[in-house]
Each structure stands twice: as structure tokens, then as C-alpha cells.
Amino acid sequence: MIVAEQKPIRELVEMVKDFQKILVLGCKGCVTVCNVGGAKEVGVLASALRIWGRKTGRDLQVGEHTLERQCDPEYIEELRGIVGEYDAVISIACGVGPQFVSERYPTARVFPGVNTKFMGGAVAHGIWSERCAGCGQCVVHYFGGLCPIARCSKSLMNGPCGGSADGRCEIHKEVECIWDTIVRKMTEQGRLNELIEFKPPKSWTTARDGGPRSMIREELVK
Amino acid sequence: MSEFKSGSNLEKVLKAGHFAFTGECGPPQGANLEVLKEKARHLKGCVDAVNVTDNQTAVVRMSSWAASLVLIQEGLEPNYQMVCRDRNRLAMQSDILGAYAHGIRNMLCLSGDHQKFGNHPESKNVFDIDSMQLIHMVKEMRDQGVFLNGQEIDEAPRMFIGAASNPFADPFEFRVHRLAKKVAAGADFIQTQCIYNMPKFKEFMKQAVDMGLTEKCYLLAGVTPMKSVGMARYMATQVPGMDVPDELIKRLKGAGKGKVAEEGIKFALEQIEEFREMEGVAGVHLMAIEWEHRVPEIAERAGMLPRPQI
Structure with missing residues (x-):
């Protein structure tokens, strides 16, 4: 699988600090398996952003959505009518995800929520290692x-x-x-x-x- | 066609059956030629050829070919080192052509320390080809007159090809096979990693001799005199693939204040004496790191002077 890790929240809020409506977009592919970009992590990141918004006096609206895969136009299509509702999208898929979203929705502001690390697998619970x-x-x-x-x-x-x-x-x-x-x-x-x-x-x-x-x-x- | 592969002094010394003695010189971390010329002055007349390191330990220094040319101007013969870390096959081949065109006749082909150790750890490495493939490429350039892509070279570079061997790295059982691969790939001579563990080196040499490798290439044993107990400890714990026995550290400690360096030299001299008698060892490669000014004394005391003139 493609293994990724979440970007530090400090880096993420710096990216989206000028936006009010933010969509956190997950992927049920590799990043779900390596516990960084699935529906669960979408929820966690969205909550963190809301807390940050409240603490800093921002009126944030944070949406949550998770696609079957972000590396397939068929599923990206699902976002039609959704992306337009937001000022920014944070994709927490691998590096392919934000690009497929950007290519399909040219006016959207898309940000990467994770750092894509390598192709590899889990060698033990919580430990991933490069293979390819x-x-x-x-x-x-x-x-x-x-x-x-x-x-x-x-x-x-x-x-x-x-x-x-x-x-x-x-x-x-x-x-x-x-x-x-x-x-x-x-x-x-x-x-x-x-x-x-x-x-x-x-x-x-x-x-x-x-x-x-x-x-x-x-x-x-x- | 000459009887020699490159006609370098080192090749001639080895082919004439002399016990070779090579030195080493790290180019300056700047464009200061005086530093380099000063090192060259100490080494001149004491060694058959001088290794010129290529961004050793991944620290930026004057390029090895440029420093090699300075040595030639100073009347020394360089052994031009090239690592696979910083250059792809295009850059390597073009540098080899340029080096040869300007009179460089020996080359040492190395993998290179990982850039993580150096002063630009954020750099991207290359490793387009590995040291084995580099050896083979230089041989094909010389013997077949072709580039790596098979294209003919208009006047081929004729290098005396060197490679490194570390008998102390793991897995030990594979080390002699890796040496055999380097010889088969085209290495004319081998310079080993610094040797401190003599029993282990003897075991390695026995394997090499038994496999007939020392009939096919000249093996120069690596010697680096210890300057201090701190240096010995550093080599023992911080330098990958280095084997420094505790007894040596104890011996240096036992020398007492102000006498450690002399004890380090004594140990090196004992080693050189032993290498001269050891089957399959064709010479010594003295890596007196930032200690070039002590080389004349070491060469003298080791009975290496005068060097043969061929």
C-alpha cells in the first residue's frame, strides 16, 4: 500500500487560516489501511479544526466526506455539488488524491493533509516499512x-x-x-x-x- | 600496445614486484591551494601514488580531479577517487575523460559514504551505478574503447583501476566474494579499509589467497596510525565497518601522556612489517588522516625509502 502520515496540525491550520468553509476529504484506500486518511481520521481532523476555530475566534464550518478512492475519477465525481460549497478542501489521501480533486474541480483550493511516505506495508502493528x-x-x-x-x-x-x-x-x-x-x-x-x-x-x-x-x-x- | 594498462607509476612499481606504498590526501574545504601543496610537499618522494579523496565522508571539498591535477603539477602521482553518490553515468564518464586527458592514470572506484554523514545531509543522492558497475565501466572504456552505452570513444582513457575492500564489514563470509567480484569486474588493484584487527585480516587474506585473487590483482593493506586514544575510540564506535580491538585501545592508553601518538606509529610500523611478509599483500596504503607531515618519518622508519624509480 501507499503509506502516509498526517501533517502536523500547526502546518494544516497555517494552510487554511484564511478560509471559513473547509471540507476534510478522506479516502477508503491505502490511507485507511495505514490509519491516516480514512473516515475515522476525517472525523478526528475535522474536530481538531473546529476546536482550533473556536479557540482562535473563527466562525469555521468544517465538512466531512470520505470517498471510496481518491485515485479514481468515478469516485471524484461524487464531489460534484459538494466541493463548490467550500472555500478549501483538505485531502487526506496520498499525494494522488489532492491532484485528482484539483484536476476535476479547477476552481477548488485543495490542500494536502498528509505527507505521502512510501510504498510498503505494516511489519508490526503501528510500524510500516518501505518495500518498493x-x-x-x-x-x-x-x-x-x-x-x-x-x-x-x-x-x-x-x-x-x-x-x-x-x-x-x-x-x-x-x-x-x-x-x-x-x-x-x-x-x-x-x-x-x-x-x-x-x-x-x-x-x-x-x-x-x-x-x-x-x-x-x-x-x-x- | 604497451605492456602496461595505464603506465602509471603505481602500476609500474607493482608490476616490477616492489612492495608498493601509497598515501592519501584530502582536498581542502575551499579553494586554498596552499593547504593542498603543503600536504603534497610532505608526501613527495615518500609514496608511489597519492589517493585524492572525493568529497570524503560526504563533506564538500575541492573536486578530486582538480586536486589530482594540482598533485601532478607538484610532481606527485594521484590516485583519483570517484564515488557513486554524487554523479550519474554521464558525469562520471565525462570526468574520467577529462581526468585522463590531463594526465591522471590511476582511479579508485567507490560507492561513497551516505550523504547523511556529511555536511549536506539534505542533498539528493545519485547511485545511478554502483562501485562494481563503475569498475566495469572504467575497464570497458579502457579495454574496449567504448562508453557504457557501447558507443566508441575517440581516444579511450586508460586507467589503472583500483577498488576498495573492507574485510571488517559484515557479512564477513561474503567479503571475499565481493572482492572476487571486484577483481572479475576489472579491478587491477585493491586498497583495503584501515586494518587494526590483524587476526581477522589474516583470515581474510587466507581466503583471498586460496581463491587465487591475489594472483589476479595487487592488494594493498590499509594502515591509519592512531593519533590519540580519542581517535581510537571514535574509530571503534562511530565509523561504520571499522574494527578496532580493545587491546589496541588499552595499549594506546598504557603508553601514557604525550606518548600515545608514538605508540600509534609503533603499532602501524609493526603492522607494515607484518604485511611485508604476508602472502598476497603487495603493498601498504597509508591513510595518515590530517597527519601528512608525519608520513616521511613513518616511511623512513618502515624502511620504505627510497621509493623505486621506474
Whole structure:
């Protein structure tokens, strides 16, 4: 899933301090799963804004709405007749949400309520971890099913750097050295020889380096 | 075609079978050439080549190729370091062409410390290619005369290709394999991380010798004399992938006030003595960090002088 975290309330009120009618817009997709942008969080943020409004003597009207997904025009359409009622929209979907809303409703003032962090998953309750860098050419099968592009601090493809110590990355003791794990796993599987093969430079044309990406599947295009 | 790959002094010294002795020089954090020339004066005549670091520990310094050119002007041979952190394949190849065109003949290919450690931690890193791929790229540029994209080069840069090896990083079992990969990718010589744990290094060297790696490349053992107990403690706890045994720290402490630096040099000299006899070790890489003025004395006491003239 796409993992996000809420922006500090101080930053949010600074964004919307000049507006009176504010819509807090949630998403039932990834951000609901990572407990940052679903219906529950819409309610919490809306309450916080109302309290801030009262404390600062503002006559705020804060609306709440949660879409099935904010990354799909079909659901964004649901906001027709709603967005116009507000001076500002705070989308607490990932970075896709505020953009889909902005693109569909050109006059709306849309603000991001969360910081989109990475593609990953929950490794324990309340702990999320990055797994994918979206490079566009998946190579995890070469590395015991683990991705050094996303998970090595230097995206090394040919083994651990000299900063690996006790299974930890040189940048921080809390960061796993994924190469340590890859080497252990491949050794256990009797496949160390595969890691000894030289991996040539990667083509980044399919990654963000190749320019903003889009995808067309002809059979689905109406 | 010359019998040499690049014809650098370092290559000639190693190929002639001499025990090589290389030094290191960090470019200044500014455009002050006097600082650099001062360091060069200390190293001149004491070493076969001088490593010129590339934004070491991710701190901005004068570019390694520019500082390398200054060393050439001062009559020293540079070993031009390049890290993968700050440049993509376009910038790397163009810098290699420029460096070669101006007389640089040795190159050390490195991953580079993460920028988190440096003085611009907010920067974006590159890591377009990794150190292994860099080694291979420089080799292909030299031996096949082609850029990474296969396009022919109009006068190919002919570098004596170096790589680093850290026998003390984890996972230890993989370290010799990573060295083997670097040799297969095209490394002509290897300079190791600073060695303090001699038993562990011997174990590593035995593996390297057994695998025949020291027949295929020249391995230079890394030595950094400890200047103080504080430095030893810092290296032990703060530098990733560094292995400083407690006994060494105790030994330095035991030297007493005002004598720690001398004890550090003594330890380094004992190491050099041992490396000279160690199978597979072709030389020593002395990284006297901000201690260049002590290099002549260390070289003299280690019996490294005079350096061979080839």
C-alpha cells in the first residue's frame, strides 16, 4: 500500500487560516489501511479544526466526506455539488488524491493533509516499512525476493557496501542492511553463486528518471 | 600496445614486484591551494601514488580531479577517487575523460559514504551505478574503447583501476566474494579499509589467497596510525565497518601522556612489517588522516625509502 502520515496540525491550520468553509476529504484506500486518511481520521481532523476555530475566534464550518478512492475519477465525481460549497478542501489521501480533486474541480483550493511516505506495508502493528521504489522493472527475484533498489540506502546491486555492521545499515542502527539479509537468505537457499554474478547497470528509463510515467492498456481503453 | 594498462607509476612499481606504498590526501574545504601543496610537499618522494579523496565522508571539498591535477603539477602521482553518490553515468564518464586527458592514470572506484554523514545531509543522492558497475565501466572504456552505452570513444582513457575492500564489514563470509567480484569486474588493484584487527585480516587474506585473487590483482593493506586514544575510540564506535580491538585501545592508553601518538606509529610500523611478509599483500596504503607531515618519518622508519624509480 501507499503509506502516509498526517501533517502536523500547526502546518494544516497555517494552510487554511484564511478560509471559513473547509471540507476534510478522506479516502477508503491505502490511507485507511495505514490509519491516516480514512473516515475515522476525517472525523478526528475535522474536530481538531473546529476546536482550533473556536479557540482562535473563527466562525469555521468544517465538512466531512470520505470517498471510496481518491485515485479514481468515478469516485471524484461524487464531489460534484459538494466541493463548490467550500472555500478549501483538505485531502487526506496520498499525494494522488489532492491532484485528482484539483484536476476535476479547477476552481477548488485543495490542500494536502498528509505527507505521502512510501510504498510498503505494516511489519508490526503501528510500524510500516518501505518495500518498493516503483522503478518499473522488478528485479527482486535476483535477490532472494528482496529489493536492494528500495531497501539498500545506496541501491547497490552487487553486494553490501563497507558500512554494513551486525546486519545494520551505516546510515542508522535502526535501518536493516538488506544486503546482509539477502546474503544470509541466498546462502541458506544454496544460491550464493547467483549473488557472485555481476549485475550490470540498471536502466532507469522505466523509473521516474525516464520522466513522468503513464500506462495505457489498449484492451481496457473505451 | 604497451605492456602496461595505464603506465602509471603505481602500476609500474607493482608490476616490477616492489612492495608498493601509497598515501592519501584530502582536498581542502575551499579553494586554498596552499593547504593542498603543503600536504603534497610532505608526501613527495615518500609514496608511489597519492589517493585524492572525493568529497570524503560526504563533506564538500575541492573536486578530486582538480586536486589530482594540482598533485601532478607538484610532481606527485594521484590516485583519483570517484564515488557513486554524487554523479550519474554521464558525469562520471565525462570526468574520467577529462581526468585522463590531463594526465591522471590511476582511479579508485567507490560507492561513497551516505550523504547523511556529511555536511549536506539534505542533498539528493545519485547511485545511478554502483562501485562494481563503475569498475566495469572504467575497464570497458579502457579495454574496449567504448562508453557504457557501447558507443566508441575517440581516444579511450586508460586507467589503472583500483577498488576498495573492507574485510571488517559484515557479512564477513561474503567479503571475499565481493572482492572476487571486484577483481572479475576489472579491478587491477585493491586498497583495503584501515586494518587494526590483524587476526581477522589474516583470515581474510587466507581466503583471498586460496581463491587465487591475489594472483589476479595487487592488494594493498590499509594502515591509519592512531593519533590519540580519542581517535581510537571514535574509530571503534562511530565509523561504520571499522574494527578496532580493545587491546589496541588499552595499549594506546598504557603508553601514557604525550606518548600515545608514538605508540600509534609503533603499532602501524609493526603492522607494515607484518604485511611485508604476508602472502598476497603487495603493498601498504597509508591513510595518515590530517597527519601528512608525519608520513616521511613513518616511511623512513618502515624502511620504505627510497621509493623505486621506474
